[in-house]
Amino acid sequence: MATSLADEALVQRSDPKPTPEQLEFFETQVRPLLVKRCHKCHSTESGPENGSLILDTAAGIAAGGSRGSMFHKEMPDKGLLLQVITYRDADLQMPPDGKLAAAELAILERWVRDGAALPEYKAEPRPKLSKVDWVEGRKFWSFQPLRPTPLPMISDPQWVARPLDTFVLAKLSAHKLTPNPPADRAQLLRRMTFDLTGLPPTPDELDAFVADNSAQSVERLVDRLLASHKTYGRLLSTLTVLHYAIQFRRGESIMAKCTNETTTSKVSPLMVRLDAESKRSLTDAAELRRISVSDYVRTVTVAQARREVASARDQTIQLSPDEQLAFWQALQASAKLSPAQKRLGAIMRGQR
Amino acid sequence: MSGVVLPPGFSLEPLQRTQPRRHFDCGQSEVNDWLHTKALQHQDKRLSATKVLLAGDSAIAGFYTLATGQVDFGDLPSELARKLPRRALPVAILAWLGVSVAHQGEKLGDLLLAQSLRDCYEAGQTFAFVAVILDCVDDRAKSFYQRWDFAELPGNPYRLFLNSQTLAAMMRS
Numbered sequence: 001m002a003t004s005l006a007d008e009a010l011v012q013r014s015d016p017k018p019t020p021e022q023l024e025f026f027e028t029q030v031r032p033l034l035v036k037r038c039h040k041c042h043s044t045e046s047g048p049e050n051g052s053l054i055l056d057t058a059a060g061i062a063a064g065g066s067r068g069s070m071f072h073k074e075m076p077d078k079g080l081l082l083q084v085i086t087y088r089d090a091d092l093q094m095p096p097d098g099k100l101a102a103a104e105l106a107i108l109e110r111w112v113r114d115g116a117a118l119p120e121y122k123a124e125p126r127p128k129l130s131k132v133d134w135v136e137g138r139k140f141w142s143f144q145p146l147r148p149t150p151l152p153m154i155s156d157p158q159w160v161a162r163p164l165d166t167f168v169l170a171k172l173s174a175h176k177l178t179p180n181p182p183a184d185r186a187q188l189l190r191r192m193t194f195d196l197t198g199l200p201p202t203p204d205e206l207d208a209f210v211a212d213n214s215a216q217s218v219e220r221l222v223d224r225l226l227a228s229h230k231t232y233g234r235l236l237s238t239l240t241v242l243h244y245a246i247q248f249r250r251g252e253s254i255m256a257k258c259t260n261e262t263t264t265s266k267v268s269p270l271m272v273r274l275d276a277e278s279k280r281s282l283t284d285a286a287e288l289r290r291i292s293v294s295d296y297v298r299t300v301t302v303a304q305a306r307r308e309v310a311s312a313r314d315q316t317i318q319l320s321p322d323e324q325l326a327f328w329q330a331l332q333a334s335a336k337l338s339p340a341q342k343r344l345g346a347i348m349r350g351q352r
Numbered sequence: 353m354s355g356v357v358l359p360p361g362f363s364l365e366p367l368q369r370t371q372p373r374r375h376f377d378c379g380q381s382e383v384n385d386w387l388h389t390k391a392l393q394h395q396d397k398r399l400s401a402t403k404v405l406l407a408g409d410s411a412i413a414g415f416y417t418l419a420t421g422q423v424d425f426g427d428l429p430s431e432l433a434r435k436l437p438r439r440a441l442p443v444a445i446l447a448w449l450g451v452s453v454a455h456q457g458e459k460l461g462d463l464l465l466a467q468s469l470r471d472c473y474e475a476g477q478t479f480a481f482v483a484v485i486l487d488c489v490d491d492r493a494k495s496f497y498q499r500w501d502f503a504e505l506p507g508n509p510y511r512l513f514l515n516s517q518t519l520a521a522m523m524r525s
């Protein structure tokens with residue numbers, strides 16, 4: 001499927017075969033113009049940075065860039081190429097440093113309206129410009145949609161309280177193990193508190209839980225532990241983004257990496273997924289601060305990342321509450337100039 | 353006295369279409385790219401202002417770009433907010449600065465920095481801001497600016513700043 005863009009372009013370009021006049025026009029008028037005004041940023045040599053658009057091969061022209069084909073078959077004037085060179089779209093104007101001269105525009109308009117004839121080229125898949133293989137990358141497990149999985153066969157349906165238990169029992173049986181007897185209330189509290197906070201329960205918590213024999217006591221316990229800001233909530237938000245970041249950057253298994261990178265916080269890997277928008281916010285926000293994603297996510301949560309990205313659009317610098325405080329204090333600081341700053345001040349005032 | 357004293361034969365002008373900005377090379381591709389392809393567009397849209405230092409042969413020997421921005425203080429504890437309001441406060445940003453390879457080592461970088469800060473100071477007499485932020489394109493740029501003891505913006509290792517009192521003191525003393 002990786003070739004679909006090029007294929008489309010080929011289908012588009014292959015009908016009527018260009019006439020010799022059309023080809024001559026391309027070679028004598030269009031190609032020199034592309035060389036002069038476009039190749040600096042859009043050529044095999046300049047690389048894929050600028051919209052993955054390569055204009056020094058016929059295949060590249062036919063394939064278009066990351067925004068797709070440059071041509072609109074039915075309505076030539078609506079094609080991307082004419083849109084951008086006529087500066088109709090305020091957000092994408094090419095060349096960026098000044099509009100083409102009227103005569104130059106006329107050449108490209110004529111060429112496009114006349115079918116954008118190109119010399120023959122080999123029907124190759126679009127050259128792979130990006131170092132990242134997105135098609136392969138999308139096959140990674142965490143980018144797969146959720147699918148219902150059939151329940152495995154088990155020996156003791158009585159034991160199963162909820163569907164998830166089926167998988168547990170199936171794996172236990174596969175390893176010739178039998179389930180432990182149910183935990184008593186003290187054990188249950190201890191295990192859950194350790195799992196969710198990394199700490200043992202306090203004696204008071206133990207007494208309260210053992211005494212509470214209402215039907216919802218376990219649910220209430222889990223809710224309380226999950227809501228605990230200092231422990232689980234914080235751990236989760238930091239780890240979520242950390243795991244995500246490690247995986248996103250390297251495309252490797254969370255499990256393997258996370259054990260290397262979080263040796264200090266010994267926690268079982270939390271398989272939490274982030275939606276695409278959160279992921280993008282994180283990478284963009286780290287980029288704004290010019291630090292690596294993994295450094296960024298060590299201190300900052302997804303919500304903060306989102307704020308920072310949204311704000312950058314209106315030239316607002318977003319800081320976390322702690323950072324705001326530090327900066328605010330620095331703004332109040334009285335002006336005690338260092339010797340270097342005194343020297344710079346002198347230059348500012350016009351001394352030599 | 354209208355500003356920093358430039359060496360003989362140099363002049364400072366607003367960036368214009370006719371200047372040979374595409375030939376500028378400071379050895380840092382992002383900085384070059386900014387001047388080659390974006391500075392003028394942004395200036396035309398009034399998003400930033402760029403001044404270029406022209407050498408005698410009218411080649412561009414250096415340039416800097418200033419912009420405005422704001423820092424959001426919406427999360428400050430309210431007891432502190434009596435002094436400064438809890439909202440986004442304006443800042444001036446020295447977004448880009450570069451000296452052409454042909455002229456590096458002639459102290460032009462320092463002169464451009466001084467003039468850009470002076471521009472900020474003068475603009476601040478009319479449009480107030482709380483700090484000047486210096487955006488550093490890489491570690492080299494950062495060490496160049498750090499020679500003047502500017503502090504890092506918390507959490508942003510590639511942004512340095514000086515508060516407006518410091519800026520004013522530099523113009524006074």
Ligand SMILES: CC(C)(COP(=O)(O)OP(=O)(O)OC[C@H]1O[C@@H](n2cnc3c(N)ncnc32)[C@H](O)[C@@H]1OP(=O)(O)O)[C@@H](O)C(=O)NCCC(=O)NCCS
Nearest residue numbers: 378380449450451456457458459460461462492493495496
């Ligand atoms: C950084 C840059 C502007 C310096 O310009 P310059 O005119 O060569 O520098 P100057 O001649 O004014 O140098 C003045 C002093 O800065 C020092 N200096 C220069 N670059 C430095 C660096 N990267 N780190 C530390 N010090 C540096 C010089 O050694 C000199 O020190 P001295 O006064 O003790 O002799 C220039 O090298 C450049 O354009 N670099 C690429 C773009 C860039 O980094 N821009 C910065 C922000 S976007």
